[in-house]
Amino acid sequence: xxxxxAFRDKEVERxxxxxxxxxxxxxxxxxxxxSTVAAKLMHEAIGDRFHAxxxxxxxxRKDEAKQVKQTLTKNLGVNLTVVxxxxxxxxxxxxxEDPEKKRKIIGNxxxxxxxxxxxxxxxxxENTPRAGNIEYFLQGTLYPDVIESISFKGxxxxxxxxxxxxxxPEKMNLKLIEPLRELFKDEVRAIGTELxxxxxxxxxxxxxxPGLAIxxxxxxxxxxxxxxxxxxxxxxxxxxxxxxxxxTSLYRDISQAFAALFVDKAVxxxxxxxxxxxxxxxxxxxxxxxxxxxxxxxxxxFASRVSDRIGNEVQGVARVVYEWTSKPPATIExx
Ligand code: XMP
Numbered sequence: 001x002x003x004x005x006a007f008r009d010k011e012v013e014r015x016x017x018x019x020x021x022x023x024x025x026x027x028x029x030x031x032x033x034x035s036t037v038a039a040k041l042m043h044e045a046i047g048d049r050f051h052a053x054x055x056x057x058x059x060x061r062k063d064e065a066k067q068v069k070q071t072l073t074k075n076l077g078v079n080l081t082v083v084x085x086x087x088x089x090x091x092x093x094x095x096x097e098d099p100e101k102k103r104k105i106i107g108n109x110x111x112x113x114x115x116x117x118x119x120x121x122x123x124x125x126e127n128t129p130r131a132g133n134i135e136y137f138l139q140g141t142l143y144p145d146v147i148e149s150i151s152f153k154g155x156x157x158x159x160x161x162x163x164x165x166x167x168x169p170e171k172m173n174l175k176l177i178e179p180l181r182e183l184f185k186d187e188v189r190a191i192g193t194e195l196x197x198x199x200x201x202x203x204x205x206x207x208x209x210p211g212l213a214i215x216x217x218x219x220x221x222x223x224x225x226x227x228x229x230x231x232x233x234x235x236x237x238x239x240x241x242x243x244x245x246x247x248t249s250l251y252r253d254i255s256q257a258f259a260a261l262f263v264d265k266a267v268x269x270x271x272x273x274x275x276x277x278x279x280x281x282x283x284x285x286x287x288x289x290x291x292x293x294x295x296x297x298x299x300x301x302f303a304s305r306v307s308d309r310i311g312n313e314v315q316g317v318a319r320v321v322y323e324w325t326s327k328p329p330a331t332i333e334x335x
Contacts, residue, residue, distance in 0.1 A: 004187075004194045008041070011179050015045035018177065019136060024049045024125050025177060026118050027138025029080065030209075031060075031068040033202055034140035034180060037192045039078050041179045042138055044195070048079045049131055050138070051121050055113050057106060058086025059093075059211035059220065062229035071201060081121065085113050093213060093220045099335035102220065106210045111168055118172060137174040141181050142188060205256045206290070214335040215260035223316065224261050224278070230314045231259035231280045238306050239284075254296050257284035259310070260323075260334045268311075268318030277318030280310055285332055293327040 019025060025042055029035040029052045042050035052072060056065040065082055072078040092105050122134045169176055180188055192202040208214055212232075216224050239257055242250035251257070262279040269275060287293035298306075307320040323330070 004190045007183075007187075008044070008191060008194060011041055012045040015042065015177065015179060019046055019049070020132070022049075022130065022132035023136065024051065024128075024131055024134040025136040025138055026051045026053065026121060026134050026174070027140075028052075028114055029054050029068065029072060029078075030207070031064055031071070031201075031204075032207060033185075033192055033197075033204055034142060034188055036071065036076075036197055036201060037188050037195065038138055038140040038179055039072060040076050040192075040195045040197060042177075043076065043078045050079060051125070051134070052078050052080040053114060053117050053121070054080060054082045055110055055117075056082060056084045056086050057089040057110065057211060058222075059089065059106070059213045059225060061207065061212070062233040071198070076195075076197065081117060083113055083117055085109070088113070090220065090222060090225075095219060097218045099214060102213045102335070103210045106213055110209070115168060115172065118168075135175060136177040137169040137172070139169075139176050139178050141178045143180075143182055143184055146181055203252055205251075205254070205258075208333060214333045215258060216263075217261065217334055218263040227278055227280070227314055227316050228259055228261050231282075231310045231317065231320075234309050234313060235259050235282055235306055238302065238309070242302055250298075250302070253286075254284045255287045255290070255293065256332055257282075257296070259283075262321075266319050275318050277316050279319045279321060280314070280317050281321050281323050281334070282306065283323040283332070283334075285327070287327070287332075290332065291327075293332055295324045295326055298322075 025046065027035070027039060027042065027050070029039050039050070039052045054065065054068050065084070069080065069082050072080045089106065089109055092109060093102060096102055096105060125131060125134050183191070189202050212225055212228050213220050215228060235257065236251070239251040239254065240249055244250060244253050260281045260283060262281055264279065265276050266279050267274055268277050284296035285293035286296055303322065310320050311317055
C-alpha cells in the first residue's frame with residue numbers, strides 16, 4: 001500500500017533528523033501493536049541506538065514476556081532488555097484487595113523499575129563509541145489519545161496515565177518522541193503489516209497496563225495468576241481456531257476477550273471427590289470505542305467446549321461462568 005509506505009519513509013526520515021547522527025532513544029514495550037510498531041519504526045530509523053525495555057510485572061498473560069522477546073529480538077531485530085520483576089510486583093500486591101491500590105502499586109513500581117533500567121542503559125550508552133547520550137523517550141501515543149488528552153478528562157484520563165510512563169520523561173530530563181501521534185488504530189495496524197509484523201500481533205486485543213491484577217477480584221496470589229493465565233490461554237486458543245458463519249476467526253470478530261477470576265470459591269466435583277475450587281469468568285465483548293460494549297454470544301458447541309477444557313485442564317477450577325453484562329452497567333475489565 002503506497003500511502004503506508006510513504007508514511008513509513010517520511011517518519012523514518014523525520015526520526016533520523018530529530019535524533020541526529022549520534023542521539024539515542026529509550027522506550028517501553030508491552031507486546032501490544034502500538035508499542036511494537038513504534039519500536040520497529042525506531043529501529044528502522046536508528047538501529048541499536050533505540051533501546052526497548054519490557055518489564056515483566058508477574059501479571060502478564062501466559063508466556064507473554066517470552067513471546068515479546070521472541071518477536072522483538074528475533075523477528076524484528078530490536079535492541080530489547082526484558083526485566084523480570086514478577087516477584088517484586090507480586091510481593092507488593094500481597095494482601096492488597098482494593099482495585100485502585102492495585103493499579104497504583106503496579107503503575108508506580110513500573111515507573112521505578114523502568115527508571116532504574118533506563119539509568120543503567122544510559123550509563124552504558126555514555127561509553128558507547130560514536131554514539132551520544134540518551135535524549136529521547138519513545139511514546140506510542142495515537143491520534144485519539146492526543147485529542148482525548150486535550151479535550152476529555154473522563155475515566156480514560158486515568159487509563160492513559162497507566163498506558164504511558166507518566167512523569168518519567170520530565171524526571172529524567174528526556175524529550176518525547178511520538179511517531180504514531182498522527183495515526184488512528186487501523187492505520188497503525190496497516191503500518192505494522194507493512195513493517196513485517198506478524199498478523200497475530202497486529203490484530204491483538206488490547207491488554208490493560210495493570211494486567212491480570214484487574215482480572216482477579218480481590219487479592220492477587222501466584223496461584224490465582226497461574227489459574228487465570230491457563231484458562232485465558234485455552235480461551236484464546238479456541239477463539240483463534242473458532243470461526244463465525246462467514247469464516248472470520250472468532251478472535252478477530254471480537255474486540256476484547258479474556259478469562260478472569262471471581263474471588264469466591266464454589267463447590268464442584270472431580271472424579272468422585274468434591275472440590276472447593278475457583279470460579280473462572282469468561283468475558284468477550286464487541287465495541288468500537290471501548291466506552292460502551294456489548295457482550296458477545298457464542299454458540300452452544302463452542303461455549304461447552306471451552307468450558308469443558310478449562311474445567312478439565314486447569315487444576316483448581318470448580319466452575320466456569322460467562323459474563324453477559326454489557327458496558328454500561330459493567331466495565332469491560334472486572335475491576
Ligand atoms: P473498562 O474496564 O474501563 O475498560 O471498561 C475499557 C478499556 O480500557 C482498558 N483498561 C485499562 N487499560 N490501564 C490500561 O492500560 C488500566 O488501568 C485500564 N483499565 C481498563 C480495558 O482493557 C479496555 O480495553
